[in-house]
Amino acid sequence: MRARTLGQVEKVTPTLSKSERIRQLAKEGVSTADIARTLGIRYQHAYKVLKDAGRTSIPKPKLSKPAKPILPKSILLASGFVVAAEWKLIDADTIVLSTALPKCEGVYAFSIDNVIQYVGVATMGLAKRIYFYAKPGISQRTSLRLNSVIRELLATGKSIEILYATPDHMEWNGLPVHGSAGLELGLIKTYSLPWNQRSSK
Incomplete structure (x- = not known):
């Protein structure tokens, strides 16, 4: 699922608790740093909520280096x-x-x-x-x-x-x-x- 923009983040249902909003945003693909910034909370708070839920960040694809050729x-x-x-x-x-x-x-x-x-x-x-x-x-x-x-x-x-x-x-x-x-x-x-x-x- 594609990460949401900050504009989309602001439309999260306001009736949810803060912890629920943190988990929902993470599920939608928003990074921990952006969650903290958007909700006006400390990064450590967002991190702890996600850590307790078994998720601390969006998995980032690893860029593998192309294999070098052998030298004949x-x-x-x-x-x-x-x-x-x-x-x-x-x-x-x-x-x-x-x-x-x-x-x-x-x-x-x-x-x-x-x-x-x-x-x-x-x-x-x-x-x-x-x-x-x-x-x-x-x-x-x-x-x-x-x-x-x-x-x-x-x-x-x-x-x-x-x-x-x-x-x-x-x-x-x-x-x-x-x-x-x-x-x-x-x-x-x-x-x-x-x-x-x-x-x-």
Whole structure:
């Protein structure tokens, strides 16, 4: 039933008790705040009456965010990313790269079954950043978390590829824009990346 306008609210039968009028207005789709304002009563009074009656407000439809699409590896390859290496499991606690990565800064991605799982930026250089996933420090929470994920998946026989790209820096109205940082954030905001905690927001 559609919510009533304030003009319609004023036509509620005046012979009803105040509590009955509160419940009737709520039943007609009027919000608790509008009920209090129209009847000249405190919000808490209207709220208590509706709460005692098992109804405190008009249910509002939830606006769900559209689901983000997955990021196929093919999209990154077509845009200039290259497959650089794979993660390899040496023993239960040790992972290494199949090939060394370059020392330049850039954006990297982890791919499983041709779908990107994680995207990151290596401002300190790709080789150094990826090294911390293999040997994470005690305070590096993301590296520790992904090290565990990678080891567990490799133990099940999964193949995990590492891609990277080195986008150019740009300018916006004369101001510097970091190419790698901007690309990383753009991918995280646009696509569903299961290992990126920011991607779910």
